[in-house]
Amino acid sequence: MQTDFTARQREDPGIVTAAGIIRNCVHCGFCTATCPTYLLTGDELDSPRGRIWLIKDMLEAGGPPAPAAVHHIDRCLGCLSCLTTCPSSVDYRQLVDVARVHIAEHHRRPWHQRLLRGLLSTVLTRPALFAAAVSAGRLVRPLAGLLPAPLQAMLAMVPAKAATAAAPRAGVFSPIGAGAGARVALHAGCVQPVLRPEIDAAAIRLLNRHGVEVVVAATGLCCGALDHHMGKEDRARRLAMANIEAWEAELAGGGLDAILVTASGCGTVVRHYDELFARDPAWAARAARIAGLTRDISEYVATLDLLPPVIAPGLAVAYHSACSLQHGQQVRLQPRQLLAASGFDVREIGEGHICCGSAGTYSILQPEMSQALKARKQAAIARTGATLVASGNIGCLEHLSSEAAPTIHLVELLDWATGGPRPSALPVSGNRDDS
Structure with missing residues (x-):
């Protein structure tokens, strides 16, 4: 062209x-x-x-x-x-x-669009503020039907109950088993620690159990994805700079073998951090170093020699490959292979390459299109006959969760299979050892 x-x-x-x-x-x-x-x-x-x-x-x-x-x-x-x-x-x-x-x-958007986008940028990227908003959202949920569609979509993100676990605090988590002898940083993010703090807790247990030391940087912030996808490039760069500096400090201290991300939407952005600094070669070089170390959690765990599964095999799991993982990072086989090796019956979802409609803030900014894609994906999941859905992205997990097929992060299942606690969202049924 x-x-x-x-x-x-x-x-x-x-x-x-x-x-x-x-x-x-x-x-x-x-x-x-x-x-x-x-x-x-x-x-x-x-x-x-x-x-x-x-x-x-x-x-x-x-x-x-x-x-x-x-x-x-x-x-x-x-x-x-x-x-x-x-x-x-x-x-x-x-x-x-x-x-x-x-x-x-x-482009100057209508005032209500500017307000909504400003709220998303301000609230979702600050865990403390987002946690307060989630608590307030539980009080408002009964009135959701009276609100405009974007606000209904925002309230749909609010879990019915508060999280029972706390997000892992910044610090160093030492290995408890023999294994890799490696040291990695875990990106905490902003939305996931509020909605599902158990994900990173499971990731840390899984890595520690296999001989990997995990550090959660004290100054790590939102990766910048939410602002980046709304065109707010200056703010996305500021957030990226803060993360780059935090991880550089760990590199200069104890060193890092990898930077791991448990939310694939965040990982796709971090792995392309250098593109945010096209006008600043010095920062682009620093960002490229960080991007080169970044891996999705499934990629890294696939390199470990996992302990044999300690749970009964055969639970049917529909694996939903997040777009940011399969298209954005080209990671497709590892999650399926890990689940199968851990004893799960992995079911393929029809039209697995088609988005579920979550896409970060898309479910709020484009609720009609998002809901149509969600319905299409949930129908495809139902046809698998699986009792739960596994995925590697917080947006997909929240968007697709239902009573018919609860959603659980991949690392929670791998943690459970190798000796960790049973995921709280796991239905009690079938031939499983639920202890």
Whole structure:
């Protein structure tokens, strides 16, 4: 696809990146077959191919974008399924990020959208504030039906009961078993410690049990993903800088073999931290070092020699591969292999490459599209006959959880299988040893 940027526009690193990506697109349309929004609407402008045209025109024109461009780019989940289908290696991930920054800088949204996005950026990225909001949300939930759809979607995130476990505090967690003799940092994040603190607690137990020392940095913050996906690049960079400095301090101290992330949405952003600093080579180099050390928890655990399972085999588990993991990080086999080796009956979900509709803040900002994709995914899960769903991303876990099929993080199941406590969300049924 040809582009027509001016010489002045080509002085912007973002435009240079976008232009190269756009020129790689041959407009073949293979991406339409795997794009969730196109599958729902059948509208060409809700496909990656259509959005590339909109982004090209928007960036070439400069200034305020057309309302249609904002509408259709906003409706992109950022699931990156198109990346795995494109025969021309079009890096749609970077392109849509450039487009979102342009919209954030040149488009003035209606006041209620600005308020909602501001609340999401302010509340979700601060665990203490988010915890207070969750507590307040439990009081408001009975009135959810009277509220606008985005607020209903926000309240749907609120667990019915408060978490019984506390999130692991910053510090060093020493190994208790023989094994790897390695030292890793665990990214705590912002939303997950409030909604499901038991995930990181299970990750630490699992790693310690297999000889791995775990450090949770005292100054670690939100990874920046939520702001990044809303085009708030300056704030995303500030958060990234804080995390980079915290992990550099650990590297300079006790050293690190890896930086592990238990929320794959966060991991995808951290693994591309260097792209946030295209205008700052010094920070880009520091970010690239951190990105190179970052691994999803399943990738790292797959390198360990796990203890034999101590629980009865055969529990049917539908594995939901988060888009950020299978498309964003290209991690597909390890989670399935780990579950199978630990004695679980792993069931494949039909249309496993199609997004569940969570996508970070998408379920709040685009509730109608999100709910349609959720219903489609839950129907596919039901057809597996599994009694629970395993995944590696907090957004998917919360979005898909139901009484029919509770959701549990992969590491909780692996921790239980190798000697840890039974996950609290696990249904008591079947031929399992539930002790």
